[in-house]
Amino acid sequence: xxxxxxxxxxxxxxxxxxxxxxxxxxxxxxxxxxxxxxxxxxxxxxxxxxxxxxxxxxxxxxxxxxxxxxxxxxxxxxxxxxxxxxxxxxxxxxxxxxxxxxxxxxxxxxxxxxxxxxxxxxxxxxxxxxxxxxxxxxxxxxxxxxxxxxxxxxxxxxxxxxxxxxxxxxxxxxxxxxxxxxxxxxxxxxxxxxxxxxxxxxxxxxxxxxxxxxxxxxxxxxxxxxxxxxxxxxxxxxxxxxxx
Numbered sequence: 001x002x003x004x005x006x007x008x009x010x011x012x013x014x015x016x017x018x019x020x021x022x023x024x025x026x027x028x029x030x031x032x033x034x035x036x037x038x039x040x041x042x043x044x045x046x047x048x049x050x051x052x053x054x055x056x057x058x059x060x061x062x063x064x065x066x067x068x069x070x071x072x073x074x075x076x077x078x079x080x081x082x083x084x085x086x087x088x089x090x091x092x093x094x095x096x097x098x099x100x101x102x103x104x105x106x107x108x109x110x111x112x113x114x115x116x117x118x119x120x121x122x123x124x125x126x127x128x129x130x131x132x133x134x135x136x137x138x139x140x141x142x143x144x145x146x147x148x149x150x151x152x153x154x155x156x157x158x159x160x161x162x163x164x165x166x167x168x169x170x171x172x173x174x175x176x177x178x179x180x181x182x183x184x185x186x187x188x189x190x191x192x193x194x195x196x197x198x199x200x201x202x203x204x205x206x207x208x209x210x211x212x213x214x215x216x217x218x219x220x221x222x223x224x225x226x227x228x229x230x231x232x233x234x235x236x237x238x239x240x241x242x243x244x
Contacts, residue, residue: 001033002165003044006155011046022224026234040169045161052156055164055194056107056149059114064193065149067110068095087182090145093138108154113146114190122185127202129178134185147186163187167196178203207241 003019005011020035032038042048059065070091091113104110116136123133134143149160166174184201191198227237 001030001035001043002169003034003046004158004161006045006158006161008155016044018225022228025228026224026237045156045165048161048165049156051164051168052150052161053107055160056112056156059149059190059193060101060104062193063101063115065112065114066095066098066101066146067104068113068146068148069110070094088144088147090140090142091138091147093146096138096146107150109152111148111152112150114149114159114186114193116144116146116186116189122188124184124188124198124201126181126184127173127200128205129181129203132181132185134182136185136189144182144186149190159183159186159190163190163194163196166199167191167194171199173200173202175202175204177206179206 001020001023003016005016016034020033030036032040032043034041034043037043056065068091095113096115118137119142120136121133122136123131125131136142136144138145147159148157150156165171181203184203188198190196224237
């Protein structure tokens with residue numbers, strides 16, 4: 001159980017407590033986590049800065065990232081997992097040729113982007129959805145471009161944090177929603193740059209409401225807490241989710 005609480009605008013102690021309480025009520029158990037400890041703690045990302053900073057230094061030394069001072073509307077989303085409606089737009093490469101990387105000893109103050117290999121096909125086999133292919137590079141015809149790994153307000157971005165944590169915690173299989181397939185392609189590039197072994201990936205088809213919209217925690221769509229308060233039992237919730 002990992003508490004991904006990097007975003008200061010969305011992460012509060014009461015939310016973390018409610019998350020653990022609701023999952024326990026649902027019958028989901030874990031052997032390691034922020035409430036019980038374990039060999040790979042801390043299990044809250046807000047307490048793991050030194051791991052992300054060490055990766056930032058390695059990426060800087062390898063020439064994989066560069067500082068970016070462009071004003072982007074997507075910056076507020078970069079610490080959270082992107083989804084199908086707010087995926088990071090393809091970056092045009094405006095700051096790619098900056099020569100002042102050596103002037104930085106800390107990441108704070110500017111945004112930092114990973115320099116993707118131009119026109120490179122990133123391929124992986126998903127254990128559920130099969131072969132996946134994405135083209136990285138500069139230009140609107142590409143699937144994704146240079147992506148954020150650190151925000152100017154000194155918050156590590158989602159893509160970097162989860163890659164570092166998965167490697168440090170010995171994660172061998174990742175199960176998540178199909179809206180993160182493109183994020184997997186980005187993360188594979190980070191894994192290669194940091195010389196981490198890639199885990200296996202299983203992307204699930206998304207659960208949607210009656211209108212076809214994805215059920216999302218950021219919209220409180222059918223949250224476990226909402227269902228609990230409405231008198232729905234844990235068994236009924238699991239049945240709704242298609243749990244065997």
